[in-house]
Amino acid sequence: MIPVTKSFLPPIEEYTKQVQRAYDNGWLTNRGELVLELEQKLTDHLSLQNSTITCMNNGTIPLQIALKLLGEGGEVITTPFSYVATTSSIVWEGCTPVFVDIAPHHWTIDETLIEAAITEKTTCILATHVFGNPCNVDAIEAIAKKHRLYVIYDAAHAFGVTYKGKSIFEYGDISTCSFHATKLFHTGEGGAVFCKDPELQHRIFYSHNFGHNGPTGFHGLGINGKMSELSAAMGLAVLPYLENILSKRKNLYKLYLELLQDVKATFQQIRPGTYYNYAYFPIVFSTEEKMIKVEEGLRKANIFPRRYFYPSLNKLPYTDHVSCKVSEYISSRILCLPLFHDLSTPEVARISDSIKNLAS
Numbered sequence: 274m275i276p277v278t279k280s281f282l283p284p285i286e287e288y289t290k291q292v293q294r295a296y297d298n299g300w301l302t303n304r305g306e307l308v309l310e311l312e313q314k315l316t317d318h319l320s321l322q323n324s325t326i327t328c329m330n331n332g333t334i335p336l337q338i339a340l341k342l343l344g345e346g347g348e349v350i351t352t353p354f355s356y357v358a359t360t361s362s363i364v365w366e367g368c369t370p371v372f373v374d375i376a377p378h379h380w381t382i383d384e385t386l387i388e389a390a391i392t393e394k395t396t397c398i399l400a401t402h403v404f405g406n407p408c409n410v411d412a413i414e415a416i417a418k419k420h421r422l423y424v425i426y427d428a429a430h431a432f433g434v435t436y437k438g439k440s441i442f443e444y445g446d447i448s449t450c451s452f453h454a455t456k457l458f459h460t461g462e463g464g465a466v467f468c469k470d471p472e473l474q475h476r477i478f479y480s481h482n483f484g485h486n487g488p489t490g491f492h493g494l495g496i497n498g499k500m501s502e503l504s505a506a507m508g509l510a511v512l513p514y515l516e517n518i519l520s521k522r523k524n525l526y527k528l529y530l531e532l533l534q535d536v537k538a539t540f541q542q543i544r545p546g547t548y549y550n551y552a553y554f555p556i557v558f559s560t561e562e563k564m565i566k567v568e569e570g571l572r573k574a575n576i577f578p579r580r581y582f583y584p585s586l587n588k589l590p591y592t593d594h595v596s597c598k599v600s601e602y603i604s605s606r607i608l609c610l611p612l613f614h615d616l617s618t619p620e621v622a623r624i625s626d627s628i629k630n631l632a633s
Contacts, residue, residue, distance in 0.1 A: 275620055277579040279613035280454040281518055283510040291506035300502060304482075307505035314512060315465070319433070319440045324448070324467040325474045328505065329481055332429050332451025332464030333358045334498040338480045339447040339466065340366040340399070341494075342473070343423040347396035350422075352382040353587040353600040355401035359427045360586040363399065371395070372587040374597040378542040379403070383599070384412040388420075397423035402431040402441060404553040407544050410436065410444040425449070428467075432458045433519060435548040442467040447477070452508065457522070457552050458515060460508035463500050518614045522551040525612060525621055529554050532625035536632050554612045555581070556628075561605040563632055568608055570631040576624055581609040 282288075295301055312326050319326075329335050336358060340349065346367045351359060353372045363370045373386045382400040398417060400408045408426070417424045426444060428434075429451035434441040442448040452463035466481075468474040476493070479485060484495030530540065539557045543549050558564040564580075571578055585604040587597045610624060 275576045275611045275616070275624065276613075277577050277581075277609060277611050278455045279615070280459065281511060281514065281614045283507075283514060288507060288510040291509045292503060295502040295506060298502075302499060302501045304499060305502045305505075307502045307509060308500050311460075311500075311505045311508045311512075314509070318512065318515070319442060321440055321467070322443065323469045324440070324443050325469075325471075326442075327466050327468075327474075327478055327481060328452075328460075328500040328508075329464045329466060329498040330500050330504070331462055332449065332453060333362060334481065334496070335447075335449035335464050335466035336362040336399075336425070336427060337366055338477055338496070338498060339425045339449060340368055340397075342476055342480065343397045343425060343446065344368040345396045348392060348394040349397055349399050350387055350390050350395060351399040352401050352403075353585045353597040354380055354403060354582055354604060355427060355586060356429065356582060357586065357589070358429075359399065359401055360589060360592060364591055368396070369394075370586075370592055372592070372595050372597050372600075374599045375403075375603070376409075377599050377603075379406055379409075379544055380541055380603060381406060381408040381544075382413075384409045384416065387413070387416050391420050391422070395420070395422060397425055397446075399425045399427060401427040401429070402434065404541060404555060405430040405432075405434050405550045406541060407431070407434065407436040407441055407444075407547055409544070414444070423447075429453075429464075430456070430552045431550065432456060432552075433515065433548075433550040436544070437546045443469065446470065446473065452504075457518060457550055458508070458511060460500065460504040460511070463504045463508065519550060521614050522612060525616055525618070526551040526554055528618060528621050529610060529612075529625060532622060533628060536629055538632065551612070553581070554610045555607055556610060557603055558606045558608070558632065564606045564608055567628055567631045571624070571627055574627055576611065576627065578608040578610050580607065583607065
């Protein structure tokens with residue numbers, strides 16, 4: 274069987290060595306030694322110049338905290354082409370998603386449509402770096418400044434991505450990332466929030482720790498978003514392998530492109546100025562029928578791609594069903610092909626040959 278993705282697992286003795294530290298300390302959660310060390314090592318690895326990182330227990334809690342602090346129950350301009358957590362977090366925090374269609378080649382939010390969607394109720398823009406491909410952050414920042422809006426980036430897929438020479442996490446008022454087990458860098462389950470403004474960072478920090486100001490005092494409202502020491506242990510064991518993981522994925526990604534160049538399909542265009550992380554390999558077929566034929570054929574061959582992202586989020590039952598034609602078109606025709614650290618070149622060749630036969 275070839276799954277769509279597979280978690281990278283470091284040698285068990287390297288993970289248990291980190292876990293042993295937590296045992297020796299007798300400290301399993303509440304921001305112990307391992308979480309603090311992971312935050313510092315990630316700061317160094319990502320070359321963060323202005324942003325502070327706070328590790329959390331998953332990738333959705335950072336979005337929810339960001340929307341709680343900046344959304345203010347208003348309208349949030351967002352993308353229909355992302356994982357469901359992007360939209361569900363908006364609704365969960367009592368805000369209203371206002372969908373803007375996506376750019377047909379980059380698949381990120383179409384920045385040229387944002388201003389027309391702004392009303393007196395708009396509080397912020399929540400955009401996704403789709404499959405790690407950066408949004409037009411310069412244009413979005415200009416719009417936000419003009420209309421005094423906050424910008425939140427869902428950068429769940431963007432670990433290690435840089436744009437114009439700096440970490441993608443340095444853009445926006447808040448950026449969030451997922452460290453889920455299937456991600457390029459992972460902590461088993463986890464995530465992080467990145468913020469440049471010290472005052473906002475202070476609010477984020479106490480918000481993820483029940484609002485605490487010391488053992489008995491409280492700055493304000495909060496929830497439990499803390500990462501455990503056991504999750505941090507996994508992150509510390511995975512981090513040394515990141516360059517090797519990235520190199521392997523890059524080679525496999527380029528091999529897919531080479532082998533599939535004659536298939537009647539389209540591929541995501543990576544924005545110029547981007548150092549990419551090759552987190553996913555999406556392919557868009559000419560019709561939904563052809564995509565389904567390919568998916569079913571691959572599954573019969575014990576190969577399991579994923580319809581990612583589907584459905585277009587403007588079609589969710591708890592949102593207004595506005596038209597987003599580009600997102601709906603791509604969402605109905607897209608497959609993400611298997612891509613993970615120990616996928617072999619013969620397996621990529623097998624998958625590609627199967628697709629060429631099925632899509633003909």
